[in-house]
Amino acid sequence: MAAKWIEVLTGSLEQKKQYRQYKARIAALPEPYRTAASAFERYFMYNGGITDGDSDLMITMLGDFADLWERAVADGTPVAEIVGADPVAFAEDFSAAYEGKRWIDKERNRLTKTIEDLEGKNGR
Numbered sequence: 001m002a003a004k005w006i007e008v009l010t011g012s013l014e015q016k017k018q019y020r021q022y023k024a025r026i027a028a029l030p031e032p033y034r035t036a037a038s039a040f041e042r043y044f045m046y047n048g049g050i051t052d053g054d055s056d057l058m059i060t061m062l063g064d065f066a067d068l069w070e071r072a073v074a075d076g077t078p079v080a081e082i083v084g085a086d087p088v089a090f091a092e093d094f095s096a097a098y099e100g101k102r103w104i105d106k107e108r109n110r111l112t113k114t115i116e117d118l119e120g121k122n123g124r
Contacts (some may be wrong), residue, residue, distance in 0.1 A: 018059045025066040029073060036079045037069045045089050047104065061098040 026037050041062075072082050083090040 012055065015055050017060050018063065022059070022062045022066050029069055029074075032079055033069050033073055036083070037065070040065070040083075040087075040091055040094075044095055047091070047095075057098055061095065065094070096104065 026034060026041065026102075029037055044061075044065075068082070071077075072079075
């Protein structure tokens with residue numbers, strides 16, 4: 001009963017546990033995979049962060065991301081072969097595979113609504 005009350009305030013304890021496991025998996029990667037994975041994670045958090053109650057989706061994405069790097073290490077696949085010539089395109093394509101509302105979507109909608117509201121007030 002107490003765990004449910006705590007989860008209402010702090011969010012899912014299971015998701016927090018899964019996120020900590022993800023972080024440990026990334027930290028355990030050998031170089032240069034660890035540095036590459038950390039750089040992509042930072043990019044995901046700033047640009048592709050999933051929002052609006054889709055924390056399950058984000059945990060799934062990060063778990064799959066850790067799987068990708070662990071497989072690359074096991075197979076000896078070079079980082080450049082994984083991400084290709086354009087790391088940004090790789091990050092965008094990877095995160096696009098996980099449908100969900102993203103922070104940037106929220107800001108795009110906010111901007112559009114603000115401008116529409118201004119047009120309605122000015123009659124132009």
